[in-house]
Amino acid sequence: MADRGAGTRERPPSGAPLPEHVTTPLLTLITARSMDEDYAHVARKRAEAGEAPASAGRPHWASVVAVVALGVMAAVVAAQTDREAGVNELSRAALVERIDAQNDRVADLQHDVGQLTRANRDVASSSTTVQGQLDGIAARVDRAELTTGFAPVRGPGVRITVDNREGVDVNNEIRDEDLATLVDGLWAAGAEAVAINDQRINALGGIRNTGRAVHVNGRPVLAPYVVQAIGDPRSLQARLLGTSEGKAWFLLVEGLDMVYRAENVDDMRLPAAPERPLRDAIELNADPEGVPEGEGSAP
Missing domain, CATH: 3.30.70.1880 (Protein of unknown function DUF881)
Structure with a gap:
């Protein structure tokens, strides 16, 4: 059986400080290392060109400031996102509620439209019937006027x-x-x-x-x-x-x-005949023998 101890990572002794790459945040570490590599590349270019190397202290602190600013911005964005998440959830709930209310109103309006359509159809049918009756009455009036002479x-x-x-x-x-x-x-x-x-x-x-x-x-x-x-x-x-x-x-x-x-x-x-008022007619009650009441032989 192979010795597994040869490939194991050595742990620092108890109480010893942890390495910098362990305690540094991952985002800061990645940014610092990438910027250090950039600075090293620039320094080599300057050395090859015979220029004096730039001070390493200033870029290092500039990097730290940039990383800190980036972290603050990330924290602000995260906090803002958390706050907006609640607001967005409330807005979505309110929008869903409004949609449901409008759907109910549309359903009520559709019901009202159906009732009005049926009522309009009934009125149109009744109007047709009434118009037919009016036409018949008008024809009867015309015939009556012709017969009675009260129209030219x-x-x-x-x-x-x-x-x-x-x-x-x-x-x-x-x-x-x-x-x-x-x-x-x-x-x-x-x-x-x-x-x-x-x-x-x-x-x-x-x-x-x-x-x-x-x-x-x-x-x-x-x-x-x-x-x-x-x-x-x-x-x-x-x-x-x-x-x-x-x-x-x-x-x-x-x-x-x-x-x-x-x-x-x-x-x-x-021309039409002159209008004349009709005289009142008085109906006489007849007795069982057919003699009008009030008539007959004197006693």
Whole structure:
């Protein structure tokens, strides 16, 4: 077995001071040795050049000062790093907390957006339904206005002019019932709106005689009487001849020798009928035998 003592490192005797390379910090030792080698190299160069060698004391102390400064800087950097480590950790925790809070807020906003989108869709669907109902109501109003005469209308139709012959007897002048027969015949023939001398005929108006004057809607009208009827001009006059009222009218035209002229018109305008307040209706209660209450034979 080989002798292991030959390669062992000798230990200094107990109580002897440790060598300088053992007690000197590693960073200081490396720096000092590297600078000493640099100084030695410079000294050799100077000796070869015949220059006087530089003093060894000054570089040595400069090296020590540089090493000490470097150590102080390293210590400051280490302390600063330790302090910043705590700050950075706190900053990271705060940033993570803010990110979590913003994620929660984004989730809430996405939920709100979803609710608003659904509500908007429901409102749009309801609006479409309401608009359809409004369109239907508007169409019904238009038809009602046309039927009742409370709105002006325009369209093609027939214009009929009626007048008395000159010198006609008073008893043979055109009267309210004659014009009413013509208007009824036009309604039966398919007219949509009728007017006499720009007075629109409707259910609340009427044609009445007051003495020799003819009144339409309570307003006097004079001959010649211009009767305008909106309808299909291609068939309105022919269909008038086919109604019982139309036949009665043409008998009056021949019998009273009236002036009669009819023409088709592509576009005519009829005014609205004057508005009249509706009268109140009172419902009478009937007894079981069908006699209205308050009526009957006296006792």
